[in-house]
Amino acid sequence: MAQLLLKEKPIATIQGVLFDKDGTLSHSEPNLVDLATGRIDQAVQRFHGGHLNVNEVSQLKKLLSAAYGVNSRGIHPGGTIAVASRNQNLISTATVFCLLGESWPQALALADEIFAAVDALKNQAPSAEGKSALLPGVRSLLQSLRSKGVICAVISNDTSAGIESFLDQNNLHDSISEIWSAEHQPAKPNPEAVKALCNLIGLAPAQCALIGDADSDLKMARQAGIGISLGFMAGWNQPPTLTAHQHLIHHWNELSVRADTKITHNLSSP
Ligand SMILES: [Mg+2]
Numbered sequence: 001m002a003q004l005l006l007k008e009k010p011i012a013t014i015q016g017v018l019f020d021k022d023g024t025l026s027h028s029e030p031n032l033v034d035l036a037t038g039r040i041d042q043a044v045q046r047f048h049g050g051h052l053n054v055n056e057v058s059q060l061k062k063l064l065s066a067a068y069g070v071n072s073r074g075i076h077p078g079g080t081i082a083v084a085s086r087n088q089n090l091i092s093t094a095t096v097f098c099l100l101g102e103s104w105p106q107a108l109a110l111a112d113e114i115f116a117a118v119d120a121l122k123n124q125a126p127s128a129e130g131k132s133a134l135l136p137g138v139r140s141l142l143q144s145l146r147s148k149g150v151i152c153a154v155i156s157n158d159t160s161a162g163i164e165s166f167l168d169q170n171n172l173h174d175s176i177s178e179i180w181s182a183e184h185q186p187a188k189p190n191p192e193a194v195k196a197l198c199n200l201i202g203l204a205p206a207q208c209a210l211i212g213d214a215d216s217d218l219k220m221a222r223q224a225g226i227g228i229s230l231g232f233m234a235g236w237n238q239p240p241t242l243t244a245h246q247h248l249i250h251h252w253n254e255l256s257v258r259a260d261t262k263i264t265h266n267l268s269s270p
């Protein structure tokens with residue numbers, strides 16, 4: 001059991017922390033911009049066989065960018081590509097094709113083809129895929145939590161392979177005990193996802209903090225009865241708009257952890 005402090009002020013006593021990944025632990029924006037750009041480029045090449053005039057190309061790019069949450073400043077932290085699962089992004093892409101007159105079966109097939117083509121391109125050039133770097137201060141916080149016996153887990157709408165790759169790239173397997181991905185049922189933002197992940201790490205939601213950069217994370221946490229819900233603001237060029245938090249974190253160095261001295265004393269007493 002440990003005490004969580006925000007700017008040196010105790011805010012909760014916890015035994016576990018559930019972290020969102022993209023925009024919370026991971027500096028995901030550059031990779032997600034690349035992913036969105038790749039899908040948009042493939043859409044331009046493949047929609048109507050690539051036979052589009054300048055205005056049609058412009059309209060297609062504009063609608064897909066809006067659907068994904070891509071703008072001139074980067075990624076909207078609450079946008080589809082930042083928050084939603086791959087499958088939800090696929091549906092969102094197909095919906096844009098429907099808005100441009102395509103039938104649903106054709107739209108869905110084309111979206112599927114585009115996503116597969118971008119995945120294949122990434123696999124052909126793994127060096128260009130880019131690492132999902134940690135946001136500043138993440139590693140030392142995770143080490144500090146681990147040293148105090150706090151169990152950490154990741155709850156994300158990325159695939160299991162995507163989360164594992166992130167943990168591999170950043171050598172975080174010692175710090176993260178369990179993951180809950182888009183493939184786990186139910187996926188977030190269902191509050192049952194929080195309860196199931198807490199169960200995996202052997203804790204009750206009330207014994208845990210959840211930290212995320214999306215209101216859907218924080219609402220889910222509260223509905224699941226989490227001990228404390230914290231919003232992380234510094235994962236994107238554009239700060240997210242959050243309302244369901246108990247506290248906000250603007251840099252990971254604002255958060256610290258110390259052993260719960262009262263509990264330590266009680267445990268060591270005869
Ligand atoms: Mg996130």
